Each structure stands twice: as structure tokens, then as C-alpha cells.
Amino acid sequence: MREVALEAEEVRKTYHSRSGPAVEALRGISMAVGKGERVALLGRNGAGKTTFLRIASTLLAPSSGRVQVFGLDVSRMPEEVRPLIAVVPQEGKPFFHLTPREQVYAYLRARGIDRETAKARTEQALEQMDLGEIADRLCITLSGGQKQRAMVATVIATEAPLLFLDEPTIGLDPFARRSVWESLRRLTRSGSTILLTTHYLDEAEALSQRLYILEEGRVLVAGTADELKHQVGGTLRVTIADGGDLSESFASFGTCVREADSLHVITGPERINEILALAMREKLSATVGPVTLEEAFLRVVGRSIDEE
Amino acid sequence: MAFGLKWSGTAAFCATEVRVQFHEWLAILTGTLVQGVLLVFVWVLARDILPIALVGALVYSVFLIGQRVLNEAAYVRIDHKLNELYHASPMSPEAYFIGMSSGIFLAYLPPILVIAAVTLVVAPFGPLPWAVMVACLLAVWSVSSSLGYFISTLFRDMKTIWPYSSLITNLLGIVPPVFYPLHLVPEGWRWLALVLPTSSAAALVNGAAGLEVLSSGDVLLAGGSLAIEGIGLLFFGIYWARRAAREA
Secondary structure: OOOEEEEEEEEEEEEOOOOOOOEEEEEEEEEEEEOOOEEEEEEOOOOOHHHHHHHHOOOEOOOEEEEEEOOEEOOOOHHHHHHHEEEEOOOOOOOOOOOHHHHHHHHHHHOOOOHHHHHHHHHHHHHHOOOHHHOOOOHHHOOHHHHHHHHHHHHHOOOOOEEEEEOOOOOOOHHHHHHHHHHHHHHHHOOOEEEEEEOOHHHHHHHOOEEEEEEOOEEEEEEOHHHHHHHOOOOEEEEEOOOHHHHHHHHHHOEEEEEOOEEEEEEOHHHHHHHHHHHHHOOOOEEEEEOOHHHHHHHHHOOOOOOO | OHHHOOOOOHHHHHHHHHHHHHOOHHHHHHOOHHHHHHHHHHHHHOHHHHHHHHHHHHHHHHHHHHHHHHHHHHHHHHOOOHHHHHHOOOOOHHHHHHHHHHHHHHHOHHHHHHHHHHHHHHOOOOHHHHHHHHHHHHHHHHHHHHHHHHHHOOOOOHHHHHHHHHHHHHHHHHOOOOOOOHHHOOHHHHHHHHHOHHHHHHHHHHHHHOOOOOOHHHHHHHHHHHHHHHHHHHHHHHHHHHHHOOEO
């Protein structure tokens, strides 16, 4: 049995407001993350991902329930937990009037890391995040993606045993995203544990070893991306453009999932020809591809991840 | 570890803040503008109270540190979310608060030293008034930084914070007898001037320098108030920094 890095039991959070009704952001989240694992919390905006991450990282008190980091209760022992964690906040930005090199180094020094180690780790993190050429430019002059990479570099340089990353690749181009993914994989290979939130399905699939799909403050399903995709009921997906109203006609071929005007039919290879023939008779265009996490998400949540 | 406080990281964060502030050198330069303008008015209209106005300019300059702490702490929290990076780390909330306010103090020290140098030339005080000055300025820094940090945590939008920042600066920095003599305040309001942190600091320095005549009761009231406010608000600021590090 792998050592548990993070364990949550029935965590609930209700935000009370003077100007409106109380909002139940978390409605009993339970999960466990093993040491050295990369786990993603996947969900639409408002699903409760950030709230959970902020509770687990000692920044927010839960209304009830318990979160433990390496066996330490985050509510009762935050000071003991904090040296073990590091956080990339959602939409966090580096100090604009520091360079990425200064930003990373200053943060490591503030965490109590000695000068030599801080210098070495700063250079390593800058290199990992491909920030070498812009390491001495003020962050205010950097693009949004470069600023985000500086934030990720700041946190990975800590080499904290448990990293929380709230939407770490938001605003990054595909190359930069892959570079962040690779760095995070490398970190977990060296023993760090990563809990990240994302609403990028490809990121959750490519990066996480396990994922939790959250919706309206609850965990709807947990498992590996493959396990979730298998739950959909097939290995291939036929997407029929403008076929949203024809789910009854296609229901006998497999699982039908409607997304806006389109219809996705999840099925096996033996039914593909029949589905395509029916689509052609209806004068609709159809494309075939492997089942993705998107279908799994649609099936589990009932809505697209981008739907507000 | 007195009172269970943890200071590790304070110096590093203070250095970070100095570096950040120094990049805004124009803000530091213009930090003395208001004081300079007021001193010009005094020079033209009432040259005899210029030493009092210079003491006031020093008190006001240090009081403005609080406004800058307010703006910086709010900006870092609301716009950059960097407070979360630091609060979810071994660095304590008190180290974050004191590191930030002392960093801003150090960054804005050069213009304060310029005013101090002018004061030395215009009104060469002895060592006692300067010692009183240093103690009072430290108390004013403590009060204004703590107030600034406290207010910075109350709102979710920078635009909401700005009016409070200028309101406090004007109500406590300009209206009370900081730039003008205490004896011009009507007798019935004098106690209030001696209780407010800025005007009590100015009165104590002016009294020690012989620029104002203070009764022993005045000294006791002003000194006692400033000491209580300075120490009390510093502890409140630390308490609040700890509380604000973790949202309820």
C-alpha cells in the first residue's frame, strides 16, 4: 500500500453571504492521494475544485470534514503542514517588478532555504520551465504564458513533497503546456506528489495518473482516464453533426451523448458501418474517432466541461 | 520565539519588497511631493512655524508608509494572488506582514532622510529630540502599517480600497496638528489631537525640541496614547495577519 500524501473525508464548505443565499461549494468530498502520485481534479467552473484545493493547502477553513497532509490535519496543524506544501494559485502572477530569476530565488529564501541551495534550485527550475533566455527580464514585460511559467517555476523549485497547482497551464501555448507537464512528471518521478485542478480534458488525461470528476461540490467519479473511458460503454465515438435530435434513432447502436447540436454515439468497431449508413441516409456528416475523456465527462456530468 | 511568533523569512521578504518598490522609483520620488508642497506654503505664508512643519513632514512621510502597505498588500492579494503563495509556505503570516511593511519603510527611507537632513539644517535639534523623533516615528510606522494591512484584507476590489486609503491619510495626516502647531487647536479639541497617533507624535517631538510648550499632562496623554497605539496595533496587525492567512 502506497503511503498516503493527502486524505480528505467528507469535506464540506458553505460560503455565507450577507447579500445573498448561502452557497454550498463542497458537499462531502472524500479522496486519497498516494505519495508520488499525480492526481487531477476535473470539473466545470464552480464545481468546487479551487475551494477544495484552498482547504487542502491551509488557505481556507472547511465547514466540516477533515483533510490530512502526510497524516497532519490541515485545520488543526497548518503550521506543520505548510513546510510540506507549495501552491500555484489560480490566476496567480509573479511580482511584476522582479525578474523570473529574482522571483524564484526570493521565494525560496522566504521559505528558509539557504542561499546556495536556493541559487542552484532557481537555475534548475528556470531551465526546466524554459525560462533561461528571459530569466533576467522584468516579469511585467513577459507574456501571460511566460508569467505563468515563472509561477510554476517558483513552486517546483521548492521541491515540496506535495504541490497544489490550480489551473497551472491556463493561458499557455501547447508547447509551454507540454513543457510544464514534463516538469511535473519529472517531479513525481523524484517523489513529489501533485494535486492539480484543470478544466482541460487533454491535460487531465495526459498528466494525471488518476482523476476525480467534480460537479456541484461532489465527486461524481474517480479513477484512471482509461477506467473512466471504459465506463462510457465503447471504444469508438461517432460524432454526428446536427444529429442532436436523433438520439432515439441511434440509441440501439450504443450510448448516445448529446452535446449542443451534435450527437456522439459511443460504440464498438462492429457497429460503425451501420451508424455511418444511417447518418448518410439522414444527410448528416459523421466523423469517427477513439473515445476520449470528453465523452466520459459528458456521460458522467451530463454537460460539456465548457458549458456554463 | 517570543509570543509564539515566527520570524523566519522576514528579512528575505523585506528584501523582496525593497527590490519591488525600488523599481517604482518615481513613486518614491513623488512620495515627498505633498510634504514638499506643504512646506513651500509654510515657507511663504508662515516661515516661523517651518521647523514644526518639517517635523510634521517627517511624521506624515512615515504615516504614508501605511497607505503604501495598504495598497501593496491589497494589490499583491487581489491582483497577483501572491499572498496564497506565501501563506501556504513555511513563512509565517507575521513574517509576511512585517517583511512587507519594513521593506516598504526601507524603500521609502531616502526621501524621509532628505527631509530629516533639511530639518537638521533649518532647526538643529539636540540628541534628545532626535531620540524622541525616532521612537515616535517607529510608533507611527507601527500604527499606520497595521491599519493599512488590516484594511487591505477587508475588500475584494482595488477600487473599493482606494477611498479608504486617501480618507485615512487625510483624516489622520493632514487635518490634525501635524504640519501646524498644537496651540492653534481649540482647547476643547486639544485632547483629541494628543490622542491621535500622528499629531501626538508631532506634539511630543515638538515638545522635546522646545518648539511647543506641553504640560506634563499633555506629555503623558500623548506619550501614553502613542505607546499604546503603537504596541497595541502592532500586535493587532500580527493577530490579523495570522487570521487573514486562512479564510474562514
